[in-house]
Amino acid sequence: MSDEKATEEKEVNNEEQIPSTISRGQNVLHPNRENMIEVIQNLRDEGFIVCIDVTAVDYLENPKRDLPISIKPERFEIVINLLSHASRERIRLRVQVPEDDPSVPTLFDIYPGSEALEREVHDLFGINFDGHPDMTRILMPEEWNGYPLRKDYDVGQIPVQFKEAPGS
Secondary structure (H helix, E strand, O other): OOOOOOOOOEEOOOOOEEEEEEEEOOEOHHHEEEHHHHHHHHHHOHHHHOEEEEEEEOOOOOOOOOOOOOOOOOOOOEEEEEEOOOOOEHHHHHHEEOHHHHHHEEEOOOOHHHHHHHHHHHHHHOOEEOOOOOOOOOOOOOOOOOOOOOOOOOOOOOOOOOOOOOOO
16 A cells, blocks of 8 residues: 555646655655656756655566556656755655666756766666766676666576584
């Protein structure tokens, strides 16, 4: 059971309405990939000057989730958490990313500290950040095949080898 509740749509630039919800007392915006950067730039202008986290979710095995009716669920979702020190408020953005085109625009030009976070998402989920200055692996070896946090990635095993206990 989710505590996510639909709320009014948040106005961005006095023109476009962005679907929003409330989750655990936190505002959640649901922009699409096309207007994501505009929404984030507007939030930065409103005082959300810190990008706390950029991560992803793979909904392959659990396609049902709470989304506003106007948002089409996709396999992947980018989750961005922003912080405003002035208003002592956090806001979360959930952007749907389709499996057949796993890419979103980079946040690097707005939040340079997101560089490593985006590389981690790319490395573990295979989602590209268009315009990123160095979209190379950060955790896995360059020659690694696949993306370990995708739900369809085969889980391997490494045999555990024990030393013989002294005195046995």
